Amino acid sequence: MxxxxxxxxxxxxxxxxxxxxxxxxxxxxxxxxxxxxxxxxxxxxxxxxxxxxxxxxxxxxxxxxxxxxxxxxxxxxxxxxxxxxxxxxGLTTRGRSSSPLKRGRRLSNNDYQAYKVPHDQLDAHIEDISKQYSVHLKVIKGLNERTCKSADGTVYQATEKVLACHRSGAPTRKRTIKRKRQASKKVGCKFRVRAVVPADTTLPVQIYLHGMHTNHTPGSAEDQRWLPVDERVQCIATDCLDAGLSIQKTVNIIQTALTSGTVGEVDRCRYRELPTRKELVCLQYERRRQNRLTDNDWLSTYQKLEEYQAQGKCLFFQKYDDKENRPFVAVLQTEWQQKMAERFSPNSAWSVDSTFGLNTFGFPLYAATVPNQNGEGIPIFFLLTSAENGPQEEIGLEAGFKAVFQKLQVRPNAIVIDKSLTEKKGIWNAVKDDPLSWEGGQQVKRRMLLCWFHTKKAWTENLLPRLPVDVAAQVYDRLCTVMMATTWEKYEEEKEQLIADFKPQSKVIVQYLKGWDCEEWLSMWVRAGRMFPHGNQDTTNLVEREWMTIKYTILDGKANHRVDRLLDALIGHPRNGNFDGGQTTVAFHEKKNNMRLPLASTPNKLPKQSVDAMNSLNYTSLRTSETDPSSSL
Structure with missing residues (x-):
């Protein structure tokens, strides 16, 4: 040498x-x-x-x-x-022109050991080879037909199948720039199994084995990265995700099963025990796609709403028609939500608000919440409508609220909304023709109120920046005093006193109050217009809290979902009642409230004498427990 x-x-x-x-x-x-x-x-x-x-x-x-x-x-x-x-x-004999990325020497017939096995034992024999040599085999060449010749000169047709170690093959590098080479599954392992299966089942199967691993150590930590997950662990993960469990809960269940020995011993040279989070996310997505009725979002949404209607969970459904300017409307309410609405709506108020960004079509999602005896908001229905081409949103609100009021036999005393003319008109069109909301030509139910939080926020954003800094805080405090007037005479006195005390800024104040001191909005934001039992609900904070629950607890902080997936997140899939990302919104509140509240029957409508007696009480001394029979449960 x-x-x-x-x-x-x-x-x-x-x-x-x-x-x-x-x-x-x-x-x-x-x-x-x-x-x-x-x-x-x-x-x-x-x-x-x-x-x-x-x-x-x-x-x-x-x-x-x-x-x-x-x-x-x-x-x-x-x-x-x-x-x-x-x-x-540890040196090599590579030439000057050789490269570690080039393929190694191909195996010749002399590198294999050959033997024969019967036809019916082929699969079992390959499994024995996999266990004996600690290798996870993959097919690199499918069933290729070829003509073979036996030792005695007989020519016969056969099919060849080549299996190799999962780390076989040479890594490819398409980029020409010089950069650090990333880790690759392919390391050029030369472990091979060739099976020549004759078409005639009477002839034995020829097995050619090259049982030597190269460039990697089976069972090592580095080799574990590229192994597939054990099938038993995969089944557990699939069952957990199908049941609606989150990815973290799925991982916890898998670890518990491995620790307790429920899964059994896993061959670490051939399979991996724990799936990665990315693999679980991909598996969850695949299961989610299988749960879709169709790949088209519109068609899948329509089919789900039709199934909801058959189950009694969809109160109203209208397909979108752009030519006739007909909006898309869907009102969802489960049996449990209906019971909660009938139980807690008397002498209370609904908080109604909308949110955006939850679906790919940009449809606003409306929800109404009612407080229970603990002051926690319970969603009593969801309304999804389109908001294009003029008054579509207003029409959708009117149709949705009419469907809800037609199903319920009780009415809330008030409905708290934001200062939105679209919401006001849509709800008013549904209220004005409702016989249960009027008595003797006077409205006694479902009177609309403005959210005090949004009222003060509007003052802070629109009026105070136009005033001097030294008087802005004083004007804000005086406006709050005007808002809290319990009578209309007191309101006029406080308003005139405000203008007189801030005479240099009176022009700006008077100009701004024109949008508030008008017949359309005045009775909705001044306390004198809400001197009736309404459960002390003066803001829409309960429904705002509901949006936080849906966005960050149910949907895990992700936006722009398919409409059919959003429906699953609200009330569950129509066929199994689950949500593939976790529990549904209704199930979340049902579980939370059933831990504290035993369901009880509530009279559908209070006697007229009780209503008159409650209206005669002083607002400041009013308590829900004194007027609402259900609050003592």
Missing amino acids: TLAAYQTNGTRYGITQKVFHQLFKECEGCHNSDVSVERSVGNSTARGDLSNNEGSSGSSSNENDDDISSKEDGDSESSTPKFNLFTQF
Whole structure:
């Protein structure tokens, strides 16, 4: 073996030529007793020998190179053991033009061990090979038809199937720029199993096995990254996600099953125990796609709403028609929500508000909440409508509230809304023709009130920036005093006093109050217009809190969902009642309230004498527990 074969450089092998020569001489001296090293004989020095081995001794170099390759293949004819510097120092014999990304030498027929198995034992035998050699096999060549010839000269048709280690193949690098090479599953492992299956079942199956792993260690931590998850663990994850559990709860259940031994022992050389979060997210998405009725969002939404109607969970459904300017409207209410509405609506108030950004079509989602005896808001229905081409949203609100009032036999005393003309007109159109809201030509139910929080917010954003800084806070406090007037005479006095005390800013104040001191809004924001039992609900904070629950607890902070998926998040899938991302909104509140509130029957309508008696009470001394029979439950 000549030194020319070991000539190297620091760039390729991390060792300089000078150090290489020193190591070679040391190894030659250490193995002088049992190692024979061929050298060229001449009068030149050791330095000259190194240079002449490449030039003048070309034939000798070729012979030595062949000798090296034969030793690597294990076919050396020499009986004398020879020292291999490559093995000693971890060097390789790659040429100058070779690259670690290039494919290695293809396996020849001599690299395989061949034997025969019966047809019916083929699958079991391949499984035994996988267990024996700790390998996860994958098919790299499908069923290829070929013509084979047996030892006795018989020609027959057969099908060839090639299986390899899951880390076989050479990594590809499409980019030409120089950058750090990322980890790859493919490391060029040469483990192969070839099965030649004759078409004639009477003939045995030829198995060719090359059972040697290369470039990786089966069962190591690095090798575990590329193994598939065990099928039993995969089934547990699928069942948990189908039941509506979150990804974190699914991981906890899998870890518990592995720790308790429910799954059994997992072969770590062939399978992985725990799936990654990304794999669970992909599995959840695939299960979610399978739960869709159709891939088209509109068609799937229509089919779900029709199924909801058959189950009694959809009170009203109208398809979108752009030509006739007919809005899309869907009103959802479960049986439990109806019971809660009938139980807590008398002598109380609904909080109605809308939110955006929850669906891909940009439809506003409305909800109405009613407080229970603990002051917690309960959603009693959901309304989804389109908001395009003029008064579509107003028409959708009118149709939705009419459907809700037609289903319920009770009416709230008030409905608290934001200062939105669309909401006011839509709800008013549904209220004005309701016989249960009027007595003797006077409205006694469902009187609309403005949210005090949004009223003060409007003052802060629109009026105070137009006033001097030193008087802005004083004007704000005086406006709050005007708003809290209990009689209309008191309101007029406080308003006139406000204008007189801030005379330099009176023009700005009077101009701004024109939008509030009018017949359309005045009775909705002044306390004198809400001196009747309404459960002390003066803001829409309960429904605002409901949006926080839906957005960040139910939908996990993600926006722009498909409409059919949003419907599942609100009341559950029509076929299994679950939501693939977790529990539904209605189930969340039902579980929360059933832990505290035993369901009880509530009279559908209070006697007229009780209503008159409650209206005669002083507002400041009014308590829900004194007037509402259900509040004592």
